[in-house]
Amino acid sequence: MAVHWYPGHMHKAQKEIKQVLPQVDLLIEVLDARIPYSSENPAIAQLRGDKPCIKVLSKTDLADPVVTATWQEYLERERSVKTFAATTEQPAQMKKIIELCRKMLPEKEASVKTINTMIVGIPNVGKSTLINILADRIIAKTGNEAAVTKHQQRINLGNGITLFDTPGILWPKVENPNSGYRLAATGAIKDTAMEYDDVGFYAADYLIKAYPECLKERFKLTSIGATEIEFLEAAAGSRGALMAGGRVNLHKICEVLINELRSGKLGRISLETPEMVEHEEAEMASVAAKKAADKIKRKQSFKTGSLTPDKKDRKEKRESDRAAQSARMKKQHRARSK
Incomplete structure (x- = not known):
């Protein structure tokens, strides 16, 4: 499914994230536990680099618990990544994210320096609700629809932790067609765009x-x-x-x-597994390789032209005649210059 929904404020938000990121010690990336792969913005991974990251799997009350556990193990294979699975229906549990921030940055904790964190995520994954829980007050506007937050803000969580909030951002092109369907099915994309x-x-x-x-x-x-x-x-x-x-x-x-x-009326359902997405990525790589090979072939065909055997023979004869004529002209030129 092709996603054709990328509001202007999302492009602006991505630029702002890039500008602020050097000041950030740790990222909190909120993912939908039902679709951890499809709800992970690849642009964030590129911008983050090696910065420590807590991947919060939200809406776990809607996801298959066995699949969620599999995703946690899979995601934590990446260096500097920890996962946190919970639901905003359990605010006391969600507040433990602050403790995890401190554990992941022991040097900051020891020096009593402010820990600068940034919360990122696609629309409608519960990011704003999480902010309100961590801040113990209503700061971020919430709503069961995509793209509620429109502007970046800086929030003092107390206890030496500052949080940069950013609007939920998608990315211009969802490469995996299955991800487009999953994003639409879970409500990350406005219904008018599907x-x-x-x-x-x-x-x-x-x-x-x-x-x-x-x-x-x-x-x-x-x-x-x-x-x-x-x-x-x-x-x-x-x-x-x-x-x-x-x-x-x-x-x-x-x-x-x-x-x-x-x-969640159907039950606790996950729409993707690590095994599924690895298979899909392999298929995408195969398709991309074929496209690249076809492109090279088209360029080569454009250079040589589409030749039938008789046209090819005539072309080779013309090139041979030109080469012979060039050789004669060079020989005559040398003879005159003596």
Whole structure:
């Protein structure tokens, strides 16, 4: 799925992050526990470099706990990275992030210097709610929609820790098409920038393979079918998402499916695993390599031209004649100069 939603303030926010980053000791990157890979902005990883980073897996109450644990182990293989899995419904637990900041910067703690942190993340991952919990007061505007925060701000958390808040930012091009669907399904992209039917079909295809029992229980079905269309038809009948003549209202049932996935009514569901994304990245690398090879081939073809055997022979003869003529002219020139 191609994502065509990159508001101007996101471009500005990325520039501001780059400017402030030299002052920052540690990054707090908030990820959606259901899609840790797809909700991780690759631009942040490039800007961060070797700075210590706490990857907060938010919305863990909506994610599959077994998959979340797998992601924590996977992410912590990276140097200077620690993970923190919790939900904003547990404010006391979330406040332990401050203790983790101190543990990751023992030299700052020992010198009693201010620890400058920066919180980053894509839209609608619970970043603003986390800030309010850490600050013990309402500072950041929250809302169950993408792109609520529009401006950067500096917040004193007390106890020698300062927090730079930044607007949630996506990136201009989501390379992995699966990530585009996952971002849309979890609400990181505004609904006006997506097609419910398209995203609903993607979600249904994944869920009937990964969480069939959740679908059966939620939609009260004995069988969900083998394909997304079979499931959606059965679910539409269960929910009354039908039009005149008993035809299935696909838009309505897809909207129901997405909203219930987002709210957790389907159960605790994760939309990607480390194994899945490694396979997808390998496929993307293969496609990129093929594109690069095709580009080289096109350039070479443009240089030589598209030649049939007889055209190739005539071209070779012209080049041979030119070479012979050039040799004669050089010989005549040398003869005259003697």
